[in-house]
Amino acid sequence: GESVGLHLPTLSVQEGDNSIINCAYSNSASDYFIWYKQESGKGPQFIIDIRSNMDKRQGQRVTVLLNKTVKHLSLQIAATQPGDSAVYFCAENFWGSSGGYNKLIFGAGTRLAVHP
Amino acid sequence: DAGVTQSPTHLIKTRGQHVTLRCSPISGHKSVSWYQQVLGQGPQFIFQYYEKEERGRGNFPDRFSARQFPNYSSELNVNALLLGDSALYLCASSSTVQQTAQHFGDGTRLSIL
Structure with missing residues (x-):
């Protein structure tokens, strides 16, 4: 079925990293x-699109990469x-x-925890 | 400029009751979409309205209905509430159907007892 999934449910990083x-998507x-x-x-707050x-x-401190060959997206946040x-x-x-009409298909999400 | 506004912010109902949720889109936006977000999951598409017409519907029962008014605001109605209807109901607006950037309000938290 249609789905947009995420590889990591929780990501913990240090401030400044x-x-x-x-994210993987299913519809080529x-x-x-x-x-x-x-x-x-x-x-949900819009960050960036592609x-x-x-x-x-690229946006302010954020970059989105799209790899259509493997149906993969990534969001990079600089200096978290x-x-x-x-x-x-x-x-x-x-x-x-x-x-x-158009609809958005969401995955379950990744929680980002930034530690000082 | 005001973003998408939704009311009420919180609502508690009992099984079998009916509920109406309201949404005002961003000024100038003519398309409104409704999503249901169950705790711990991503939002699920319910409806999209444009120019007062339903343009698309997700996999939800007929207990869910909506409408859009001439000022482009919208209402979502849910009849015969079930415990499983407890969720955050989100409204998103965009300029047109073709304009795919959808901007969300902060939602209505619906709890069914």
């Missing part, structure tokens, strides 16, 4: 992917800070009914 969160036809950050008691015609995209502690989701965009 770089973090890498990985997917053309758009998004990373979200969700803090306790809040909704389209399938790219293999890398305590405020980065949250659950991170990758989401795969799915187009339904000949493009009449």
Whole structure:
């Protein structure tokens, strides 16, 4: 079935280190992917997105890498800070009914814990 | 600018009751989607509305329904509540259906007793 999964449910890092969160997706036809950050008691917050015609995209302290050959995404966070502690989701965009609507397919998430 | 706003933030109901959740999209956004997030899992798609029409529906029973108003706000209704309906209900908006960047509100936490 359709799924977006994550390899590591929990990632612990030291403040200042770089973090890498990985994600596998199942639909080879997917053309758009998004990373979200969700803090306790809040909704998912958009971090960065990437389209399938790219293999890398950079934002402020974050980089997303896309490997379509193995259907793999990663989110790299540079100089991780305590405020980065949250659950991170990758989401795969799915187009339904000949493009009449789109939905996001989320994995279970990876919890990032940043220690001082 | 205000983001996606949802109300209420928390709600407690008993089995068999009915509930209505509300969402106001980001100003200028015409598409609203609803997701259900069970504790410890990623959000699951319920509906997408655009221009007051249902454009897509996820694998949820007919007890779940929604509508979108002329001002693009939306309501999610759930009838005959079950214990398993306890979850965080999230609303996301985007400019159009083709604009795929969806921005989420902070959700309504629904607890069924």
